[in-house]
Amino acid sequence: MFKKKKNNEFENLVEQTKKKEKIKKETVDVKWISKIVAITFIISLIMAFISQTAIPNLSLILGILLTLIFVFIGIFFDIVGVSVTSADEAVFHSMNSRKVKGANIAVKFKKNAEKVSSFCCDVIGDICGVISGAAATAIAAILVSKFHFDLLITGLIITAIISSLTIGGKAIGKSFAINKSDIILYEFAKFISNFYHG
Secondary structure, eight states, rough: OHHHHHHHHHHHHHHHHHHHHTTTTTOHHHHHHHHHHHHHHHHHHOOOOOHHHHGSSHHHHHHHHHHHHHHHHHHHHHHHHHHHHSOHHHHHHHHHHOOOHHHHHHHHHHHHHHHIIIIIIIIHHHHHHHHHHHHHHHHHHHHHHHHHOHHHHHHHHHHHHHHHHHHHHHHHHHHHHHHHHHHHHHHHHHHHHHTOOO
């Protein structure tokens, strides 16, 4: 009896999903994918160049600071990406009708939540992860040359520390982003409105 009821509930869930898919039938946006791949390539190139040329030539303290900045940028954009998907669009329509600064940008972000979230979490977040990993290698090389530490052990420890900071920061950030999504999206949109008025 219980198994039959469970199967019926699953079948109902499948039917509801099919109805949603019919209502919102999305095709693959080739233009968006091409654009995001190109943007990712350019940003990765710039950030990789900065991390690989700047960090080895910096002092140990500045190298660590620059690496932490990459980690923070990744966490920050992950928070924004989660906020966009979690925020309540109706709030921003109401604010937009009262001509509140940044509300129109927030509405646009919310209407394109999947793309904005993909850009923030996947493009910026993943690039920062890769670059901070490369920076970890550079920091390990600095430590080895200055203090004659073992390269393998130093590299593993530095990489583990940076990974822990990134994952821990994103875990805390996600909870914060879900609870404060409307405020975060509004503040971010208000900031962006200083540069874009579309």
